Amino acid sequence: MRIVFILVLAVGVGLAGFAVSIAKDRFDQYQTALAEQRNAILPTVEVVVVNRQVRYGQRITADDVQLIRWPAEHVPFGAFTSLEELFPADDDEPRTVLRLMEQDEPVLLSKVTAPGEDAGVASRLEAGMRALALRVDVTSGVSGFLRPGDRVDVYWSGAGHGGESITRLIRSNVQIIAIDQIADEQRNNPTIARTITVTARPEDVAALTQAQGSGTLTLALVGVGDETISDEVEVSTNALLGEVEELVVEQERVCTIRSRRGGEVVITQVPFCSN
Known part of the structure; x- marks a missing residue:
């Protein structure tokens, strides 16, 4: 019985060690995949977007915008990356919307006026x-x-x-x-x-x-x-x-004979004309 117990114990310890080894390999693979995923994440920056639809001629305020993360390599040209850029501390006048912007669309320099300017033609x-x-x-x-x-x-x-x-x-x-x-x-x-x-x-x-x-x-x-x-x-x-050609149509010659019957003059057409 003692020998059987020792054999069973040895097999159990071996199986436990094998399971630990497999688990360690799986854990290492998970750690490696997680590290690769971290390295694959694109760097981002904050970009100012509108939180609702804004239309031409509306004044844009801090309540109309928010900051979201945006891929750093794909930031649109003219985008604002901070609220301080959109709303300068030394100018309290709001900007005016020049073009329609939908919700979560980045606020671009070409779509708003300078602080205090209206949406006139000159802008x-x-x-x-x-x-x-x-x-x-x-x-x-x-x-x-x-x-x-x-x-x-x-x-x-x-x-x-x-x-x-x-x-x-x-x-x-x-x-x-x-x-x-x-x-x-x-x-x-x-x-x-x-x-x-x-x-x-x-x-x-x-x-x-x-x-x-x-x-x-x-x-x-x-x-x-x-x-x-x-x-x-x-x-x-x-x-x-184009060139307009004038068509001259020759009129057909008509010959007649005049005769008088009492006080009335009668004109009669004849089929042939004499020269």
Whole structure:
């Protein structure tokens, strides 16, 4: 019996040692996997996002934003990484929203004004650009379907050299920044505008002003994402209609005989005419 007990004890100790060894290997594997996972975690930074939807023209306050962790390598250009950047301590004036932002969307420098500024047209002009108002109607204004942020090609129609009527593309991909007095890019309701405000370089402002004063302007809406710069386009009346040939139709000669019957003159048509 003693020998059997010793054998059973030895087997039990061996099995226990084997189980401990297996458990240790599993634990080591778990520790290694955990360490690899820690090394794989991307570094993050805090980014200011809005905690609700904010629209054009609204003043943004500290109650409208919060800080969240964002992958450090993918922080959007112009994002604010602290509340102090968004709300400077030396300026108590709030910023104004320039573009619609949805909940949890990062607050970007291009989507808000400087502290204390309103959301006027001047705040949306890039360096070296100017704002110019152009007159439009239901035809030239693409039936009212233009909105701030759209881009258009501008065509001029008027008298060319020699007095011939022509239509010419004078500026391509001109950006609209306001419709009448509205600069909100989220405006979707079609309205017949009387004026549009576009952004252009000073030399383009001079060209568009001269064109508007010497002829009529027509706008052609450019598709979203279309960065194509159109080539020079000009169509004249002659080029549109081609050479018009005048067709002269020879009239058939008709011969008649006049005769008098009492006090009445009778005209009778005859089939053949004598020379």
